Amino acid sequence: MLDDPKAVALRRDIGGWMKENLTGRFEEIKWRGGPGDEDAFPELRKDWERHMGEAGWIGIAWPEEHGGRGAGLLEQVAFNEEYARHGGPGRSGHIGETLVAPTLIAFGSPEQQRQFLPGIKAGEIFWCQGYSEPNAGSDLANVKTKARLTEDGAEWILNGQKIWTSNATESDWCFVLARSEEGSVGRNGLVYLLVPLDQSGVEIRPIIQITGTSEFNETFFDNARTDASNIVGAVGDGWKVAMATLGFERGASTLGQQLLFRNELDEIIRRARANGAASDPLIRQRIAKAYAGLEIMRFHAMRMLSDHDDGHLSNEAYVSKLFWASWHRDLGELAMDVVGPIAETKENGEFDRLQRLFLFSRADTIYGGTNQIQRNIIAERALGMPKEPRGNAPS
Amino acid sequence: MPYPFNDDHDAIREVARGFLAEWRDGGGLENAAKTGGDLGAWRETTALGWAGVAIDERYGGAGLGLLGRSVLMEEMGYALFSAPYFSSCCVAADYIEAIADEPNKERWLGAIAGGDAIATFTDGRSNIKFDGDQLSGVASCVPDAPHAEHIFVTVEKPAGEICLVVAERDAPGLSIDPLDTMDPTRAAGRVTFEGVDLKPSSILGGGSVAALDSARRRAYSSLAAECAGGARRCLDMTVEYAKERIQFGRPIASFQAVKHRCADMMVRSEGARSAAYLSAGADPDEIEEAAFLAKGYSSDAFFKNAGDAIQLHGGIGFTWDYPLHYYFKRAQANRSQYGSVERAFEELASCIIDGEGAADAG
Numbered sequence: 001m002l003d004d005p006k007a008v009a010l011r012r013d014i015g016g017w018m019k020e021n022l023t024g025r026f027e028e029i030k031w032r033g034g035p036g037d038e039d040a041f042p043e044l045r046k047d048w049e050r051h052m053g054e055a056g057w058i059g060i061a062w063p064e065e066h067g068g069r070g071a072g073l074l075e076q077v078a079f080n081e082e083y084a085r086h087g088g089p090g091r092s093g094h095i096g097e098t099l100v101a102p103t104l105i106a107f108g109s110p111e112q113q114r115q116f117l118p119g120i121k122a123g124e125i126f127w128c129q130g131y132s133e134p135n136a137g138s139d140l141a142n143v144k145t146k147a148r149l150t151e152d153g154a155e156w157i158l159n160g161q162k163i164w165t166s167n168a169t170e171s172d173w174c175f176v177l178a179r180s181e182e183g184s185v186g187r188n189g190l191v192y193l194l195v196p197l198d199q200s201g202v203e204i205r206p207i208i209q210i211t212g213t214s215e216f217n218e219t220f221f222d223n224a225r226t227d228a229s230n231i232v233g234a235v236g237d238g239w240k241v242a243m244a245t246l247g248f249e250r251g252a253s254t255l256g257q258q259l260l261f262r263n264e265l266d267e268i269i270r271r272a273r274a275n276g277a278a279s280d281p282l283i284r285q286r287i288a289k290a291y292a293g294l295e296i297m298r299f300h301a302m303r304m305l306s307d308h309d310d311g312h313l314s315n316e317a318y319v320s321k322l323f324w325a326s327w328h329r330d331l332g333e334l335a336m337d338v339v340g341p342i343a344e345t346k347e348n349g350e351f352d353r354l355q356r357l358f359l360f361s362r363a364d365t366i367y368g369g370t371n372q373i374q375r376n377i378i379a380e381r382a383l384g385m386p387k388e389p390r391g392n393a394p395s
Numbered sequence: 396m397p398y399p400f401n402d403d404h405d406a407i408r409e410v411a412r413g414f415l416a417e418w419r420d421g422g423g424l425e426n427a428a429k430t431g432g433d434l435g436a437w438r439e440t441t442a443l444g445w446a447g448v449a450i451d452e453r454y455g456g457a458g459l460g461l462l463g464r465s466v467l468m469e470e471m472g473y474a475l476f477s478a479p480y481f482s483s484c485c486v487a488a489d490y491i492e493a494i495a496d497e498p499n500k501e502r503w504l505g506a507i508a509g510g511d512a513i514a515t516f517t518d519g520r521s522n523i524k525f526d527g528d529q530l531s532g533v534a535s536c537v538p539d540a541p542h543a544e545h546i547f548v549t550v551e552k553p554a555g556e557i558c559l560v561v562a563e564r565d566a567p568g569l570s571i572d573p574l575d576t577m578d579p580t581r582a583a584g585r586v587t588f589e590g591v592d593l594k595p596s597s598i599l600g601g602g603s604v605a606a607l608d609s610a611r612r613r614a615y616s617s618l619a620a621e622c623a624g625g626a627r628r629c630l631d632m633t634v635e636y637a638k639e640r641i642q643f644g645r646p647i648a649s650f651q652a653v654k655h656r657c658a659d660m661m662v663r664s665e666g667a668r669s670a671a672y673l674s675a676g677a678d679p680d681e682i683e684e685a686a687f688l689a690k691g692y693s694s695d696a697f698f699k700n701a702g703d704a705i706q707l708h709g710g711i712g713f714t715w716d717y718p719l720h721y722y723f724k725r726a727q728a729n730r731s732q733y734g735s736v737e738r739a740f741e742e743l744a745s746c747i748i749d750g751e752g753a754a755d756a757g
Contacts, residue, residue, distance in 0.1 A: 269748060284744035285737060291747050292670065292688035292740070299669035306398030314397070316669065319662045372651075378661055379654035383634050386649040 007078035010060075010071065014079050017055060018086035026051070026089075033090030034260055036360025037353075038215035042092070042170045046126070049093045053123030058097055066105055066113060067121050073305060080256030092170065094253075096120040096127035100175060102248040107192075107233045107241050116173075116194070130162040130176035130195070130219060131242065138373045140177075141186045141239065145221060147178035147193060154228050156180075156193055158201070158221040164367070168204045168217040171197055176221075177242045180235055190238025192245075194230040201225060211351065211359045254301045254320070258294065261328065264357055265290055268335050271354070277338045286334050293327040318382040322374040325364040332358035399676045400466070403459055408466045410443060415474035424580065424718060427477035431573070431582030432542055437478035441510020446484045450492075454504035461613060465620035465675035469668070472624025472697075475721055477580040479513050482539035485617045486610075487514035487547050493610040494549070494559040494602035503545075503561070503599070515543035518607070520557065523588060525550035530562060530588040538732075540584030541573040547599075549607060558601045566591050578724035612686035615733065616674040619689035622697035622729050623667035629697070629704040629722055630660040636708055653707060660703055663696035684746045691739035698726040698736075 022030055026048055032040045052058055061076050062068025071079065091097070101120050104113050119125030136142040145160025158178055165174065174195050181189030197204065201224030206214035233241040269287060272278035278287075300316040300323065335354040336343045343355060351359065365371045379385040400408075418424075418436055427433035440446070449464035450456025457463065464485065471480060484507060491503050506512035515537055517523075523532035530548065540546065546562045546569070562569055568591040571584045634657055637648035647653050674682060674689035701723040705712035712719045730736055 273748065278748050281741070284748060285740050287748060288688070288691070288740035288744040291684075291743060292692045293666075295673060295685070295688055296666045296669045296692065299673040300665070303398050303669065303672075315661070316665050319658075319665045322658070323662055323666065372655070375655040375658035376651070378658035379648075382661060383630075383654075383657055385634060385638065385654050385657065386646055388649055388651055388654075 004072075004074040004078075006072070007074040010075045011078040011082045014057065015082045015086065017057070018083065018088060021051065021055070022086060022088065029089040030087035031089070031263070033092070035090070035364070036211055036356040037213070038090055038167060039213050041089075045089050045092045046123070046170070048089055049091070049123030049126075051123070053093075053121060058093060058123055059101060059117075059121045061098075062101055062105060062117075062121075066101075066117055076253075077255050077305060080253045081259060084256035084259040092126055092167065093120065093123055095129055095166070095171075096125065098253075099129065099245050099248055100127045100173075103175070103192075103232060103241060103245045106244060107237075109229075111229065112194075112232065125173065126167070126171045128165045128168045128171040128174045128197075128219075129245075130165055130174045132164045133161060134163055138370055140242075143177050143179060143190065145176065145178040147176075147180045147191050149180075149228060155225045156191075156228060156231070158193070158195060158224040158226070160221050162219040162221075163216075164207075165204070165217045165219045166215050168197065168219050169206060169214075173197060174219065175232070175245070177238050180238075187239040189236060190242070191235055192232045192238045192241040193226055194232065195221075195224060195226045199224060209360075210362060211356055254304075255298070257324075258298055258301065261294055261297075261324075261331070264331060264335070264353070265294060267354065268331070268338050271335075272338045275338075275340065277340065283334075283338060286330075286337075290327070290331055290334060293323070293330075297324055297327065315382060318378050321369060322371055322378065325371060325374075328357075328364050329361045332361040399462065399672055403457075404463055404466050407445075407448065407459070407463065408470060411445075411467055411470040414440070414443065415470055415476055418476065419474045424475055424477060424721060428579040428721060431576065431579060432477050432479055432539065434478065434542065436476070437480070437513075438510065440478065440480070445480070446510040447504075447508025449484070450488060450504050450508040454501055454508055456504065456508040461616055461675040462672070464617050465671055468617045468620035469624035469671065472621035472626075473628045475580055475625065475628070475718075475725060479515065479539040479542045479582075481614075481617065481621065482515040482543065483507055483513050486538075486614045487516040487545075489610040489613045490516050490547055490549065490559060490607070491599065493606040494557075494600050496600035499599040512545055513539070513543050514545045514547055514561075515539045516547045516549075517586065519548040520551045523548055523550050525552060525558075525560065525593075527552065528592060530560065530591040530593060532588055534586045534588075536574060536583050537586050539582050540571050540586050541582045543571075546586055549602075556601050557603065557607065559599045560593055561597050561599060562588065562591050562593065568592070576728075578721070578728040580721050580725060581728060609682075611733065612674075612682055615686040615690035615739070616671065616682070618729055618732065619667065619671040619674060619686075619693035622693035622726070623664065623671045625722055625726060625729075626660070626664040626667045626693070626697040626700040629700040629719070630657065630664050632719065633657060633660065633704045633707045636711075640709075647707075656703055656707060660700045663700055667693035667696040684743055687739050687743035687746065690733065691736050691743060694726070694730040694732075694739070695736045698723075698730045701726040 029041050029044055033045050059068045060071040064070050097120055101117055104116055131140060133143055147156050147158050149156055174197055176193045176195050178191055178193060179189055180191040201222050203220040205218045207216045208214050277283045300320050304314060304317045336358050380387055423433055423436055444457055445467055447456030448459050448467055449461060452458040488507050491500060507514055517534040517537045519534060523530055544564050549557055549559050551557055568589040570587045574583045576583050637653050638646050640647045670689040670692040674685035677685040704719055711717050
């Protein structure tokens with residue numbers, strides 16, 4: 001299925017380019033900057049984004065009239081897979097490229113498209129996502145950040161707090177889901193605003209995580225301002241636009257992500273062979289199960305990609321987040337058990353790759369819909385089971 | 396059509412679903428459980444061409460390969476169809492394909508594909524003696540032996556070569572004692588060979604351990620497909636029941652404790668499906684790992700789903716009248732067929748850890 005001729009050509013092109021370009025000063029960021037490691041080499045990775053932008057590798061999935069190549073899903077898969085195969089660093093620009101740009105192309109005004117797309121495409125302007133709040137995590141519709149228009153209608157003024165804003169300290173802009181209608185609740189009365197972060201009304205505080213690193217942040221808005229024109233969609237459309245943004249992630253990066261997983265599993269197997277853990281029958285069972293899970297994920301992805309155009313999510317699409325998140329968390333535990341007591345120690349004061357895997361994978365089962373929320377989604381949407389009655393306690 | 400299937404696969408799936416739903420709703424399962432197999436329904440399926448679905452066209456089959464067979468096995472698993480399909484059209488056919496000489500393949504695969512012959516297979520290398528003329532020994536538990544007309548046996552000749560032979564059920568010196576099986580939907584029997592004379596035409600060809608292994612892996616793959624179907628059926632029955640069953644003034648399907656367990660069942664049944672499909676569609680050089688992982692994952696998924704289904708049904712799931720226990724028993728039978736789940740995963744482990752390969756490439 002992946003031998004679509006355009007995809008094959010693109011795979012060859014990006015592969016050749018990576019071989020020639022991920023070298024010299026960029027050698028250092030090979031395999032770096034992935035989940036759990038996103039604060040590694042921020043400046044060099046931004047340079048890398050610019051370098052990719054110059055070569056025309058950003059926005060290949062966008063329609064041609066917006067500067068893209070209109071690459072289909074299979075081409076995107078080929079691109080992501082090949083990028084990962086060559087140890088391509090975690091993409092600092094992926095929020096802008098894969099979430100903001102498609103949202104602007106679908107809902108933005110021509111002026112917004114002209115203003116924001118070129119910076120993303122050039123790898124020069126970086127974005128972060130302002131959805132979650134301390135009291136709006138799984139229950140996202142509970143956002144409380146306030147947005148009001150100034151009396152002259154020139155600017156939006158924001159007050160409130162966002163949390164878990166990935167890479168906010170390295171970003172230039174944030175897309176923010178905020179409540180513009182006083183007294184509104186739930187999905188009504190929301191706006192989707194684009195907010196510049198370099199201003200006195202915005203304060204970003206890194207959250208030091210379980211990994212000791214900080215890709216996540218708290219973002220405080222204290223009379224932060226953005227131009228009135230920086231609203232995407234109409235007043236009151238915030239929920240619709242915010243959900244559409246999430247829907248633009250359609251799995252093209254899935255196979256690339258799986259190559260990273262494969263690489264982690266290979267490293268675990270190498271370590272197990274080297275230190276003798278590979279002769280422990282129970283460890284062997286766990287390695288075999290990890291391998292099986294990875295192959296199943298890969299096949300899920302192929303099934304998912306083959307029927308992506310019929311408009312509804314397929315069974316394997318519903319289960320994939322829960323499957324990979326749980327699998328990856330288990331892999332982290334396996335890594336520590338394989339490495340043994342020495343895994344309790346750091347070399348050169350830093351966690352190594354398997355230690356980061358172990359620690360950061362605890363987040364996998366939380367972000368992007370916790371395992372518990374995923375189970376609700378599977379039960380309610382895929383299996384048609386009734387929703388649990390909702391409470392109305394103030395929060 | 397969804398990956399990895401083509402129009403032919405989809406067409407047989409649709410026919411199979413219709414036929415098997417009617418069979419199930421007509422009490423087929425309950426009747427079959429009394430005899431260890433519904434041979435009447437079996438004959439109807441052979442008229443539909445099921446027996447030869449995976450057998451090569453030059454032997455009179457449909458040539459749809461392992462993938463085609465996995466479609467039928469998945470649907471049969473869903474309905475818990477009770478017939479000697481797996482023993483005859485999968486296992487026996489695969490060993491014939493792997494070991495028999497060309498003229499014997501033509502003869503026997505043709506007979507199986509047409510549905511005229513019901514066959515079963517047992518590996519007798521350690522327990523059946525063959526002196527070149529006669530078979531002696533006991534095979535203590537041969538699947539579907541009570542239905543089979545032809546018993547295919549792999550034996551080691553005194554010189555150590557492996558060969559495949561066939562004995563007829565009415566041959567002098569051969570006796571079949573039906574066994575009372577825990578899974579009443581699948582028959583088994585003890586086959587005793589007391590100096591059974593074999594004509595030269597009953598000695599079908601010689602093969603290597605590698606050929607035996609390859610036949611066994613094909614069986615793993617099809618068994619995994621049956622497990623995937625069974626796992627899904629356990630989920631569907633549970634969801635349906637949970638939507639109807641009212642406790643505390645609400646359908647129990649609205650409680651998260653129930654919903655989350657159903658979601659986990661769905662994760663397993665979709666995983667079992669992918670595992671079975673990937674092994675059925677794997678290239679010959681990948682099928683080794685794929686078959687082991689499919690057997691390990693899918694048979695475990697079926698068993699866990701059957702167990703969860705009983706739990707979520709509460710008391711009714713524990714009764715004989717409600718059909719869940721058949722699924723539970725079949726799941727255990729499939730789990731232990733060819734060894735445990737752990738054995739399948741150990742076979743996989745030895746490929747990926749000890750074998751030349753994968754982990755060094757990265």
